Amino acid sequence: xxxxxxxxxxxxxxxxxxxxxxxxxxxxxxxxxxxxxxxxxxxxxxxxxxxxxxxxxxxxxxxxxxxxxxxxxxxxxxxxxxxxxxxxxxxxxxxxxxxxxxxxxxxxxxxxxxxxxxxxxxxxxxxxxxxxxxxxxxxxxxxxxxxxxxxxxxxxxxxxxxxxxxxxxxxxxxxxxxxxxxxxxxxxxxxxxxxxxxxxxxxxxxxxxxxxxxxxxxxxxxxxxxxxxxxxxxxxxxxxxxxxxxxxxxxxxxxxxxxxxxxxxxxxxxxxxxxxxxxxxxxxxxxxxxxxxxxxxxxxxxxxxxxxxxxxxxxxxxxxxxxxxxxxxxxxxxxxxxxxxxxxxxxxxxxxxxxxxxxxxxxxxxxxxxxxxxxxxxxxxxxxxxxxxxxxxxxxxxxxxxxxxxxxxxxxxxxxxxxxxxxxxxxxxxxxxxxxxxxxxxxxxxxxxxxxxxxxxxxxx
Amino acid sequence: xxxxxxxxxxxxxxxxxxxxxxxxxxxxxxxxxxxxxxxxxxxxxxxxxxxxxxxxxxxxxxxxxxxxxxxxxxxxxxxxxxxxxxxxxxxxxxxxxxxxxxxxxxxxxxxxxxxxxxxxxxxxxxxxxxxxxxxxxxxxxxxxxxxxxxxxxxxxxxxxxxxxxxxxxxxxxxxxxxxxxxxxxxxxxxxxxxxxxxxxxxxxxxxxxxxxxxxxxxxxxxxxxxxxxxxxxxxxxxxxxxxxxxxxxxxxxxxxxxxxxxxxxxxxxxxxxxxxxxxxxxxxxxxxxxxxxxxxxxxx
Numbered sequence: 001x002x003x004x005x006x007x008x009x010x011x012x013x014x015x016x017x018x019x020x021x022x023x024x025x026x027x028x029x030x031x032x033x034x035x036x037x038x039x040x041x042x043x044x045x046x047x048x049x050x051x052x053x054x055x056x057x058x059x060x061x062x063x064x065x066x067x068x069x070x071x072x073x074x075x076x077x078x079x080x081x082x083x084x085x086x087x088x089x090x091x092x093x094x095x096x097x098x099x100x101x102x103x104x105x106x107x108x109x110x111x112x113x114x115x116x117x118x119x120x121x122x123x124x125x126x127x128x129x130x131x132x133x134x135x136x137x138x139x140x141x142x143x144x145x146x147x148x149x150x151x152x153x154x155x156x157x158x159x160x161x162x163x164x165x166x167x168x169x170x171x172x173x174x175x176x177x178x179x180x181x182x183x184x185x186x187x188x189x190x191x192x193x194x195x196x197x198x199x200x201x202x203x204x205x206x207x208x209x210x211x212x213x214x215x216x217x218x219x220x221x222x223x224x225x226x227x228x229x230x231x232x233x234x235x236x237x238x239x240x241x242x243x244x245x246x247x248x249x250x251x252x253x254x255x256x257x258x259x260x261x262x263x264x265x266x267x268x269x270x271x272x273x274x275x276x277x278x279x280x281x282x283x284x285x286x287x288x289x290x291x292x293x294x295x296x297x298x299x300x301x302x303x304x305x306x307x308x309x310x311x312x313x314x315x316x317x318x319x320x321x322x323x324x325x326x327x328x329x330x331x332x333x334x335x336x337x338x339x340x341x342x343x344x345x346x347x348x349x350x351x352x353x354x355x356x357x358x359x360x361x362x363x364x365x366x367x368x369x370x371x372x373x374x375x376x377x378x379x380x381x382x383x384x385x386x387x388x389x390x391x392x393x394x395x396x397x398x399x400x401x402x403x404x405x406x407x408x409x410x411x412x413x414x415x416x417x418x419x420x421x422x423x424x425x426x427x428x429x430x431x432x433x434x435x436x437x438x439x440x441x442x443x444x445x446x447x448x449x450x451x452x453x454x455x456x457x458x459x460x461x
Numbered sequence: 462x463x464x465x466x467x468x469x470x471x472x473x474x475x476x477x478x479x480x481x482x483x484x485x486x487x488x489x490x491x492x493x494x495x496x497x498x499x500x501x502x503x504x505x506x507x508x509x510x511x512x513x514x515x516x517x518x519x520x521x522x523x524x525x526x527x528x529x530x531x532x533x534x535x536x537x538x539x540x541x542x543x544x545x546x547x548x549x550x551x552x553x554x555x556x557x558x559x560x561x562x563x564x565x566x567x568x569x570x571x572x573x574x575x576x577x578x579x580x581x582x583x584x585x586x587x588x589x590x591x592x593x594x595x596x597x598x599x600x601x602x603x604x605x606x607x608x609x610x611x612x613x614x615x616x617x618x619x620x621x622x623x624x625x626x627x628x629x630x631x632x633x634x635x636x637x638x639x640x641x642x643x644x645x646x647x648x649x650x651x652x653x654x655x656x657x658x659x660x661x662x663x664x665x666x667x668x669x670x671x672x673x674x675x676x677x678x679x680x681x682x683x684x685x686x687x688x689x690x691x692x693x694x695x696x697x698x699x700x701x702x703x704x705x706x707x708x709x710x711x712x713x714x715x716x717x718x719x720x721x722x723x724x725x726x727x728x729x730x731x732x733x734x735x736x737x738x739x740x741x742x743x744x745x746x747x748x749x750x751x752x753x754x755x756x757x758x759x760x761x
Contacts, residue, residue, distance in 0.1 A: 028713035035703040249594040260696045387696040399685045406678040
């Protein structure tokens with residue numbers, strides 16, 4: 001017995017609307033924190049910005065990623081439990097009482113409504129009944145009860161019953177949205193790939209590849225940027241399946257994966273071709289430049305040498321440990337190309353030529369010749385965001401349901417009118433009373449209009 | 462193109478500004494002095510102000526070549542327009558002019574703050590890449606008629622619905638303030654000339670609720686259409702950026718308000734405070750986030 005009481009009070013707690021209000025306010029207040037403290041930064045930066053004490057607090061309470069923290073998600077879970085409990089507690093009795101067929105009613109209930117009116121009509125009982133029904137129907141009421149008992153007719157009519165279920169539909173929609181969000185966060189991913197023009201990438205977690213055919217920028221007449229565009233081709237089993245131009249706001253969608261235009265730049269590890277010139281160290285004279293294509297060999301005019309273009313970095317850096325050259329950023333801060341110098345068939349040197357520092361390395365050692373990098377043609381890339389979120393459609397279904405729920409909850413009101421018509425002398429007395437679940441001010445007006453219409457039909461007759 | 466062509470919209474804006482100032486003054490005058498002619502003048506002024514605001518929006522659309530909802534200044538005008546139209550409907554329907562002293566003052570303050578915005582928030586700019594989104598089906602319908610440049614998209618829908626919501630909340634806020642004033646004097650059981658002309662607390666409470674019951678679904682539509690648009694532009698429908706989060710905070714507060722009305726102990730005064738808290742959240746969502754907190758939504 002005692003155990004049941006304990007269980008009951010816990011249940012009442014979870015099923016109370018007060019809990020809903022408190023959780024909603026708690027969610028509102030706690031959500032502010034994450035808009036003030038920047039989210040998803042490296043943890044050290046919080047210690048630097050807020051000091052050790054607050055840094056500890058931020059780390060312990062997971063405020064660096066608070067919308068995914070245990071305590072924040074717990075609030076959402078509590079709200080969900082609350083919605084389930086409330087629905088379980090309230091929905092079945094509501095359903096039963098709203099859909100119960102009204103067989104009869106005690107006319108004295110009419111006196112309890114704040115919207116009530118008694119009218120005397122000169123018409124007979126039958127005609128009065130017909131008129132009231134006609135007026136109610138004109139106001140789009142459905143007659144749910146029409147019962148004659150001797151010299152009394154009882155009518156019960158209602159309109160907008162379905163509006164009562166708007167809140168329940170809205171609650172269901174919240175559920176669908178949250179399920180979609182959870183589903184997407186577990187089975188989806190988000191990735192980014194820069195694709196060089198003309199090259200191809202494998203799409204993660206999919207059985208097709210993507211090629212960038214072209215990247216270009218559109219401008220307004222004023223010179224401001226109008227749009228970034230990429231032409232993408234989907235390649236599946238070695239065959240071109242689909243080609244589409246994408247731009248910001250217009251992604252490519254293929255097999256559940258979306259590809260978005262998200263950034264652009266120039267390649268940091270490849271170029272199309274380089275312009276190189278022969279420099280005679282004895283006379284300090286530079287010959288007109290010649291061009292060499294990526295991976296190809298070109299004769300150096302005016303000499304017995306030839307060069308092959310083998311490497312490029314946009315921002316030269318050297319790793320001492322692995323003794324390799326790499327680009328330390330995507331910016332063209334310190335561009336350099338690597339060439340192989342041949343004397344006939346013999347490889348004699350593999351120097352790096354620096355665009356900003358000509359002559360830093362003597363390209364053809366032991367001779368009076370040097371090579372100078374005069375220019376190069378980079379390859380643009382387009383930064384493509386790749387997302388797969390299988391929950392998105394579930395979320396959209398949820399928002400659709402929410403739209404229906406809102407429409408019913410906020411714009412469809414449940415109005416009910418009870419009428420008792422009694423013969424009195426030569427005429428009848430019509431007593432009407434009505435209620436609405438929302439918008440009482442609007443109903444006052446509608447009720448008056450209905451009463452007036454009933455009176456008016458009498459004067460017309 | 463160095464000199465933006467905003468002469469027409471500026472002219473209408475100046476006109477609107479003057480009429481909003483007059484409208485607010487006349488409504489306050491009506492509230493304090495209770496002369497019928499002051500009230501009638503106030504209503505006429507309000508209609509002219511509404512017309513001028515409509516003209517600002519139309520002129521602005523003509524000048525920029527896109528729907529006039531693309532920066533802070535334009536959105537302020539839309540906000541004021543929606544409050545004023547909403548108020549005029551309310552007055553037409555319920556014939557309670559004293560509400561104008563509060564609601565039209567909010568309109569005037571909004572126009573005033575729009576006029577004080579620095580120039581960079583007012584200039585007519587072509588849309589940046591992320592702001593260009595048009596419904597393809599609509600473009601398809603308009604194209605044969607040569608009207609495709611008038612097509613709108615998720616951005617326009619998002620801004621429009623959001624601001625209908627904000628305006629409804631602003632009206633509800635004004636009504637909640639009136640409710641609290643009236644309630645306070647009624648609790649003392651003393652008449653006061655300031656609140657005697659107010660409608661009953663029951664009506665103020667109900668009208669305030671009506672405002673929120675209209676604003677809430679529109680705010681939700683705004684959030685959802687924003688999410689759809691974000692999903693197109695950034696590949697994710699929700700990224701907890703400050704604007705998004707604050708819209709959700711506002712949504713939580715008004716959701717609390719709606720549930721408060723179902724609970725007996727939370728009606729009236731407590732729900733009026735929630736309505737005020739909700740509107741403070743709206744103001745922060747609208748201005749605070751744009752000016753104080755950085756994020757993807759920084760342009761408006």
